[in-house]
Amino acid sequence: MISLGYKQSQGNHTLFIKHSPNGNLTILLVYTDDMIIVGDDEKEKLTLKKFEMKDLGKLKYLLGNEVAYSMNGIFISQRKYVLDI
Incomplete structure:
Protein backbone atom coordinates (compact mmCIF):
# COMPACT_ATOMS: atom_id res chain seq x y z
CA MET A 1 0.00 0.00 0.00
CA ILE A 2 2.93 2.29 0.66
CA SER A 3 3.95 2.03 -3.02
CA LEU A 4 0.47 3.39 -3.91
CA GLY A 5 0.99 6.52 -1.80
CA TYR A 6 -0.59 5.36 1.46
CA LYS A 7 1.01 6.15 4.80
CA GLN A 8 1.01 3.45 7.44
CA SER A 9 -0.25 4.48 10.86
CA GLN A 10 2.36 4.36 13.61
CA GLY A 11 -0.25 3.44 16.22
CA ASN A 12 -1.94 0.69 14.19
CA HIS A 13 0.14 -1.00 11.51
CA THR A 14 -2.96 -2.39 9.78
CA LEU A 15 -4.26 1.14 9.08
CA PHE A 16 -3.25 3.01 5.92
CA ILE A 17 -4.23 6.60 5.03
CA LYS A 18 -3.96 8.52 1.77
CA HIS A 19 -4.67 12.22 1.27
CA SER A 20 -5.27 13.07 -2.39
CA PRO A 21 -4.09 16.40 -3.86
CA ASN A 22 -7.75 17.40 -4.37
CA GLY A 23 -8.39 17.14 -0.61
CA ASN A 24 -10.07 13.73 -0.62
CA LEU A 25 -9.23 11.06 1.91
CA THR A 26 -9.07 7.26 1.66
CA ILE A 27 -8.57 4.99 4.67
CA LEU A 28 -7.77 1.28 4.48
CA LEU A 29 -7.94 -1.13 7.38
CA VAL A 30 -6.44 -4.55 6.73
CA TYR A 31 -7.31 -7.52 8.94
CA THR A 32 -6.09 -11.02 8.00
CA ASP A 33 -7.57 -11.41 4.49
CA ASP A 34 -10.15 -8.61 4.76
CA MET A 35 -9.81 -4.97 3.76
CA ILE A 36 -12.17 -2.18 4.76
CA ILE A 37 -12.09 0.85 2.47
CA VAL A 38 -13.53 4.16 3.65
CA GLY A 39 -13.29 7.51 1.93
CA ASP A 40 -14.67 10.14 -0.38
CA ASP A 41 -12.27 9.65 -3.31
CA GLU A 42 -14.19 7.62 -5.90
CA LYS A 43 -11.22 7.62 -8.30
CA GLU A 44 -9.01 6.07 -5.63
CA LYS A 45 -11.64 3.42 -4.88
CA LEU A 46 -11.62 2.48 -8.58
CA THR A 47 -7.82 2.23 -8.46
CA LEU A 48 -8.11 -0.24 -5.59
CA LYS A 49 -10.46 -2.41 -7.68
CA LYS A 50 -7.37 -3.74 -9.49
CA PHE A 51 -6.87 -5.99 -6.47
CA GLU A 52 -9.00 -9.11 -6.62
CA MET A 53 -11.67 -8.59 -3.97
CA LYS A 54 -15.38 -8.92 -3.38
CA ASP A 55 -17.44 -5.85 -2.47
Missing part, protein backbone atom coordinates in the same frame (compact mmCIF):
# COMPACT_ATOMS: atom_id res chain seq x y z
CA LEU A 56 -19.64 -6.80 0.48
CA GLY A 57 -21.40 -3.43 0.62
CA LYS A 58 -21.73 -1.30 3.73
CA LEU A 59 -19.95 -2.56 6.82
CA LYS A 60 -22.37 -4.15 9.32
CA TYR A 61 -20.10 -6.09 11.70
CA LEU A 62 -16.38 -5.98 12.45
CA LEU A 63 -14.63 -8.10 15.07
CA GLY A 64 -17.78 -8.44 17.18
CA ASN A 65 -18.75 -4.79 16.83
CA GLU A 66 -22.03 -3.78 15.21
CA VAL A 67 -21.95 -0.81 12.83
CA ALA A 68 -25.14 1.23 12.34
CA TYR A 69 -25.67 4.25 10.10
CA SER A 70 -27.95 7.24 10.68
CA MET A 71 -28.36 10.82 9.50
CA ASN A 72 -26.21 11.88 12.48
CA GLY A 73 -23.27 9.64 11.60
CA ILE A 74 -22.00 6.15 12.28
CA PHE A 75 -22.63 4.30 15.55
CA ILE A 76 -20.41 1.40 16.62
CA SER A 77 -21.48 -0.85 19.50
CA GLN A 78 -20.94 -4.29 21.00
CA ARG A 79 -24.69 -4.93 21.36
CA LYS A 80 -24.60 -8.17 19.37
CA TYR A 81 -21.61 -9.44 21.34
CA VAL A 82 -23.37 -8.73 24.66
CA LEU A 83 -26.57 -10.45 23.51
CA ASP A 84 -24.59 -13.50 22.38
CA ILE A 85 -22.98 -14.02 25.79
